[in-house]
Amino acid sequence: xxxxxxxxxxxxHRFIRKFEPAFYISPAFIVxxxxxxxxxxxxxxxxxxxxxxxxxxQGIPFSDIQNYAQLFSNPDxxxxxxxxxxxxxLAISFELILGMGLALLLNQDIKARSFxxxxxxxxxxxxxxxxGLMWRLLLNYQYGLVNYYLGRLGILPVEWLSSPHVxxxxxxxxxxxxxxxxxALMLLAGLQTLPDEPYEAAKMDGASAFQTFTYLTLPFLRxxxxxVLLWRFIDxxxxxxxxxxxxxxxPARVTETISIYVYRYGFQSFNLGVAASASFIMMxxxxxFAAVIAWAIGKEE
Amino acid sequence: MKFKxxxxxxxxxxxxxxxxxxxATEAPVNPAEEVATEAAPAEQPPAEAxxxxxxxxxxxxxxxxxxxxxxxxxxxxxKEVIVEEVAREAYFDKLNTITAxxxxxxxxxxxxxxxxxxxxxxxxxxxLNTFFEDPAVASPEFTLDDFGMATxxxxxxxxxxxxxxxxxxxxxxxRKDLFEKAGLTPPETWDEFYAAAKKLNDPANGIYGxxxxxxxxxxxxxxxxxxxxxxxxxxxxxxxxxxxxxxxVKALTFYANLLKEGxxxxxxxxxxxxxxxETLSKGKAAMGIQWMAAAQDLLSCxxxxxxxxxxxxxxxxxxxxxxxxxxxxxxxxxxxxxSWAIPACSENQVEAYKFIEWLTSPVGAKLWAxxxxxxxxxxxxxxxxxVAKIPQFALLAEVMPYRSIFPTLTVSPELLPVVNEGIVAAxxxxxxxxxxxxxxxxKLTEILKAGGYVK
Numbered sequence: 001x002x003x004x005x006x007x008x009x010x011x012x013h014r015f016i017r018k019f020e021p022a023f024y025i026s027p028a029f030i031v032x033x034x035x036x037x038x039x040x041x042x043x044x045x046x047x048x049x050x051x052x053x054x055x056x057x058q059g060i061p062f063s064d065i066q067n068y069a070q071l072f073s074n075p076d077x078x079x080x081x082x083x084x085x086x087x088x089x090l091a092i093s094f095e096l097i098l099g100m101g102l103a104l105l106l107n108q109d110i111k112a113r114s115f116x117x118x119x120x121x122x123x124x125x126x127x128x129x130x131x132g133l134m135w136r137l138l139l140n141y142q143y144g145l146v147n148y149y150l151g152r153l154g155i156l157p158v159e160w161l162s163s164p165h166v167x168x169x170x171x172x173x174x175x176x177x178x179x180x181x182x183x184a185l186m187l188l189a190g191l192q193t194l195p196d197e198p199y200e201a202a203k204m205d206g207a208s209a210f211q212t213f214t215y216l217t218l219p220f221l222r223x224x225x226x227x228v229l230l231w232r233f234i235d236x237x238x239x240x241x242x243x244x245x246x247x248x249x250x251p252a253r254v255t256e257t258i259s260i261y262v263y264r265y266g267f268q269s270f271n272l273g274v275a276a277s278a279s280f281i282m283m284x285x286x287x288x289f290a291a292v293i294a295w296a297i298g299k300e301e
Numbered sequence: 302m303k304f305k306x307x308x309x310x311x312x313x314x315x316x317x318x319x320x321x322x323x324x325a326t327e328a329p330v331n332p333a334e335e336v337a338t339e340a341a342p343a344e345q346p347p348a349e350a351x352x353x354x355x356x357x358x359x360x361x362x363x364x365x366x367x368x369x370x371x372x373x374x375x376x377x378x379x380k381e382v383i384v385e386e387v388a389r390e391a392y393f394d395k396l397n398t399i400t401a402x403x404x405x406x407x408x409x410x411x412x413x414x415x416x417x418x419x420x421x422x423x424x425x426x427x428x429l430n431t432f433f434e435d436p437a438v439a440s441p442e443f444t445l446d447d448f449g450m451a452t453x454x455x456x457x458x459x460x461x462x463x464x465x466x467x468x469x470x471x472x473x474x475x476r477k478d479l480f481e482k483a484g485l486t487p488p489e490t491w492d493e494f495y496a497a498a499k500k501l502n503d504p505a506n507g508i509y510g511x512x513x514x515x516x517x518x519x520x521x522x523x524x525x526x527x528x529x530x531x532x533x534x535x536x537x538x539x540x541x542x543x544x545x546x547x548x549x550v551k552a553l554t555f556y557a558n559l560l561k562e563g564x565x566x567x568x569x570x571x572x573x574x575x576x577x578x579e580t581l582s583k584g585k586a587a588m589g590i591q592w593m594a595a596a597q598d599l600l601s602c603x604x605x606x607x608x609x610x611x612x613x614x615x616x617x618x619x620x621x622x623x624x625x626x627x628x629x630x631x632x633x634x635x636x637x638x639x640s641w642a643i644p645a646c647s648e649n650q651v652e653a654y655k656f657i658e659w660l661t662s663p664v665g666a667k668l669w670a671x672x673x674x675x676x677x678x679x680x681x682x683x684x685x686x687x688v689a690k691i692p693q694f695a696l697l698a699e700v701m702p703y704r705s706i707f708p709t710l711t712v713s714p715e716l717l718p719v720v721n722e723g724i725v726a727a728x729x730x731x732x733x734x735x736x737x738x739x740x741x742x743x744k745l746t747e748i749l750k751a752g753g754y755v756k
Binding site: 052053054055056057140141142159161162163164247248249250251252253254264267268269270271272 | 390393394397398400401419422423424515516517518566567568569570571585711712714715718722725726729730731732752
């Protein structure tokens, strides 16, 4: 009897030890499944069905890849894709260049360095809704502060948000204002971990500042730059709130990114099948890019 | 070991607790409870009647008005009404979402005629006939005849899904002082409109000849007066597309040229109702077409310009038309028709119906009108006190026979963004009016075909 009782107890202990970690992480895991995988799965299902507000009560028929085919033959979607890629390339380029400059500056032993570092964090502290509304007021053609001060300098007012030729640059400006500081901080953190010896050796060899930057700093910072690039790509590719508040995708769709396109189809025309398809195409593009960057980071390591 | 078992049990308990459905915070509505409302003895008021009615309305004068009028309802009946203000730009998106998801956020909402058909198709609205036929709910004085033909916009297959409210249109608002100074009279034709805009255009001194709106989601509501007024149409009677015919191209060219020639503020591509209202009330435009509902702001010295004697500087007339050979002016104008509807999934439908019936009754509609709104009830519209306070209702009665509203089709919410997009493209100059209209027509035809309205 004693032997059987020991065997049972030992099996029970083994079971507990084996599955104990699973029990502790199960609540978080269940929540993750519900809030992440379920909506993803449902959206994927929607993308292969016809779902409109007008017809869903009569049925949600399977539509094969029609939604996807419709997107790629729709010039508005292709336009949104082109605008998104343009926005991403330009915004990230400016952010990296300005962020690097700011990081190099803050890495110097300048006066009030700590204060400056704190100051540049201010844009990051604002929520996107506040940023969108604030800049919409600042860039208002008639009442905005920007045109007011331009006027004081004798410059004619600019149609920041109402001209099809300028609106895209305005939204890029706002995005750059918002996130350059964070890019700078990440690069600054990288700069501060760089070893001193190669720089001393380069100095002794008579290398110029530009040569030092090009042949030492940039290669050392490559892994961090790749991480920043990955993060900024994902963020800018799916941008919605700031642009929607500034221009609602206008004027004449010149700032209509894919996210805004999806919103229009999803919540205005209420064609959820097409909206879900567009969302998945977005996700696939981001996944491909993320995979490429991850491979590049892995190669660095 | 014992501690670990205890910890595991504790985790399991928390997980199970989290999975338990939340206790209902409000009594669910079911047919049995609604029947109980009829049969309940007088000394036990039904639980449903105690719940406040939550009504959604968009930002603007309608919200301000509803708050005042709802307070009167509360005074008269002791029943609470909660008015939920939804941002104008997001209003229809919010209602679409509630309809699609059987949302219980609201018990009633302010519904535009363009959207009611699709909400009916989505089974998102309560059939009000169930209340009309219930003597315990409907008031004995209530009759749909009080709304005239407006009810037809909200009646499908013999069932009425909303009670008509504002039947709106827009006036041509103009700066009386500038016109007088220039020796001009308010324009009756589009040529006169253009000439007046050109003569009064003085951007150097902060005054433009006119103001228009071209915001991405609102472009149609500002443009339609120019289209209809110049003989254009959106659809033919057989639902085929008409907007890109000769009159349509001429109208959009006229509209786009106002910006091209600098006769309107350069940033009109960001202008909607709010911005046009602001421009007119600050006197920055000599003319502009703006909704009647804006009258309470445009004719108020607190919010708009007035002369030294306290008279508003802005006057209003019917938008221009086309001069005929016999000298008369042929007019055709635009507008909108609003209503109050009850979502199918509301859990307070009886009280919601009682509120909207009161709101659209001669009593409620009169209060609505006296607070600055446009009553949908004919008796209220012709009430002597209302007519005395708001003389523009006489003009509204004149305009009604030739007022058109956006088509009330199940595909109307899909048509509207396409129409807006085309107008915006032409005005902002990214496409010529002909190109924008032809592209618009092709897309509209596809949508109408998908909806079964054309072959």
